[in-house]
Amino acid sequence: MTRIPVTLAWTDEADRTLPLPSYETPQAAGADLRANFAPGLRESGMTVYPGARGLVPTGLRLAIPEGYEVQIRPRSGLALKHGITLPNAPGTIDADYRGPLGVILMNMGEQPFVISHGDRIAQMILAPVLQAGFVLAETLDDTARGAGGFGSTGTG
Numbered sequence: 001m002t003r004i005p006v007t008l009a010w011t012d013e014a015d016r017t018l019p020l021p022s023y024e025t026p027q028a029a030g031a032d033l034r035a036n037f038a039p040g041l042r043e044s045g046m047t048v049y050p051g052a053r054g055l056v057p058t059g060l061r062l063a064i065p066e067g068y069e070v071q072i073r074p075r076s077g078l079a080l081k082h083g084i085t086l087p088n089a090p091g092t093i094d095a096d097y098r099g100p101l102g103v104i105l106m107n108m109g110e111q112p113f114v115i116s117h118g119d120r121i122a123q124m125i126l127a128p129v130l131q132a133g134f135v136l137a138e139t140l141d142d143t144a145r146g147a148g149g150f151g152s153t154g155t156g
């Protein structure tokens with residue numbers, strides 16, 4: 001498996017004893033991110049109530065190489081068992097962002113969900129980026145689909 005170097009740094013408030021993201025299996029696409037709370041929240045963790053959302057710190061900053069992004073995606077186990085998802089999935093981490101990596105978790109389940117310090121809450125995927133060269137024109141080329149969309153081909 002090709003490995004693209006991505007540099008990690010702890011934030012000032014991070015608990016540096018937590019494991020760094022790593023791939024759980026040889027061909028895993030995602031590396032899990034852990035909740036890494038500032039000292040005041042480490043005992044209590046954070047509770048996300050049904051229908052609510054919260055910003056969970058990971059304690060990490062990244063330097064992603066030019067031409068790549070990191071996507072933050074939900075973990076399917078948390079989604080299935082607890083309704084925990086990311087309202088902005090996939091979260092976009094730009095290659096030139098150097099701030100703290102945060103995970104926006106939303107509780108679509110029926111029960112309050114407690115996030116404890118060190119829990120694996122989401123996963124990050126490294127992906128290549130293509131930028132468009134935008135060109136303004138008066139007309140666009142014709143296609144068979146034309147303006148049909150939003151269910152125009154039916155459901156069957």
Ligand SMILES: O=c1ccn([C@H]2C[C@H](O)[C@@H](COP(=O)(O)OP(=O)(O)OP(=O)(O)O)O2)c(=O)[nH]1
Pocket residue numbers: 072088091092093094095097100101102103104
């Ligand atoms: O789930 C996320 C999404 C984004 N970010 C960070 C990295 C990203 O590079 C930056 C900006 O994200 P985005 O472009 O999605 O946010 P925006 O609302 O458009 O803010 P901005 O105006 O700062 O770009 O915020 C996170 O830490 N977690």
